[in-house]
Amino acid sequence: MEYVKIEGQFPKFSHCAVTLGKFDGIHRGHRKLIQTILNRKKEYGELAVVMAFVSDRQTILTSEERRILLEKMGVDILLECPLNDQIKHMKADVFIRQILKGDLQASCVVVGEDFRFGHERKGSPELLEKYGEKYDYETIVIAKEMDGNRKISSTYIREELKKGNMEKIADLLGSPFFTAGVIEHGRGMGHRNFFPTANIIPPKSKLMPPNGVYVTVSHLEDGDYPGITNVGYKPTVGENFLGVETNLFDCDLDLYGQKCRVDFYKYIRPEQKFTSFEALKAQIRRDIESGKNWFQEEKELVKTLSFGKK
Known part of the structure; x- marks a missing residue:
């Protein structure tokens, strides 16, 4: 093109x-x-x-x-x-x-x-x-x-995006809301202390849903990876920029520098600050469990995915 x-x-x-x-x-x-x-x-x-x-x-x-x-x-x-x-x-x-x-x-x-x-x-x-x-x-x-009785428009989608209503947005768009970019190096804290993550920093021109945790699918060069994604500033560790940080289920590959598109399917919870890293890790485990349970229910979606290497 x-x-x-x-x-x-x-x-x-x-x-x-x-x-x-x-x-x-x-x-x-x-x-x-x-x-x-x-x-x-x-x-x-x-x-x-x-x-x-x-x-x-x-x-x-x-x-x-x-x-x-x-x-x-x-x-x-x-x-x-x-x-x-x-x-x-x-x-x-x-x-x-x-x-x-x-x-x-x-x-x-x-x-x-x-x-x-x-x-x-x-x-x-x-x-x-x-x-x-x-x-x-x-x-x-x-x-x-x-x-229904309402015209589909960008204004309507912006309203639903502000609510984090990803299911409605996917219906209005005809496909899931997504953000795309190149996976960047973070602080490495995910690998050292928590769970491996793939990090994208969306441009400021990009309208994003509310800060929080979402069920997502990340599309990479070698396949599709289900996971959960945090949108926000990670207040527990004190970041000063808005990031898109994705935990890919059962994946520990070196993905830095790869192009990635993250499709958003469901809002799980708002972003929050935890009193300790241990409390944060416990919540991440619960989020991962919620995400995996969601995919188990979405068998038709899973059939369309081309799973990449682990």
Whole structure:
């Protein structure tokens, strides 16, 4: 997949099926948009292009995580377009003429029914359809994906993430919430005093669930590892940064430097400070037991895992 971060001029393409939005999280509604351009790619040979408008706020997916997900889905090109003054103040008809038709030469534009763009958000699906007749591109408008009576949106997912409701988030996203990164060296305290752990430090731009302990699956180069993950500052040992520290069940491999994706399945308990290391170790043992019991109940999930070396 080609990745382009817009820092001035837009690239020149042709014969594209383009979908536009913020794509913060790639939830079930986003997946419908993306699947539509992938279907166009298969049927008409169009380039499948995702244009994601990005801002400085914390996001459910980092740019790198979004790239990983979209490439896996089969997207050809990801354009990340900053919501700077130029884009915010560009009139909707100018955006259509100069960028969609002029630079990208879109043959198909796919948007959600509530998509808005351009100065004062005056651009709409109806405007895209109107100009599609003039500039010879097809507009496909996708209805909002619903969860009961509520529209699925990044706002809805952020609300559930704040609660630590990982099961609901997985349902809204269409896959588990995850964070990805490279396993880093910690203080080594896990190996010396507690239980071996794999440590990732998420960027500050990444929106994380509440500090606490979660049931997770870590995907590494050689396979999938069930475990439990602590998100937070480890108050008992006094860290000063937010980390993602995972105990992989029955695994004592040297994993430093490996790329890792941690999928979150269930919230176990909040992070807490213990009066002693022994009290902390006892709680970790209980957390591990809770995690293993959860996996014993989730037999269908376990069947999908490709277990790595121990």
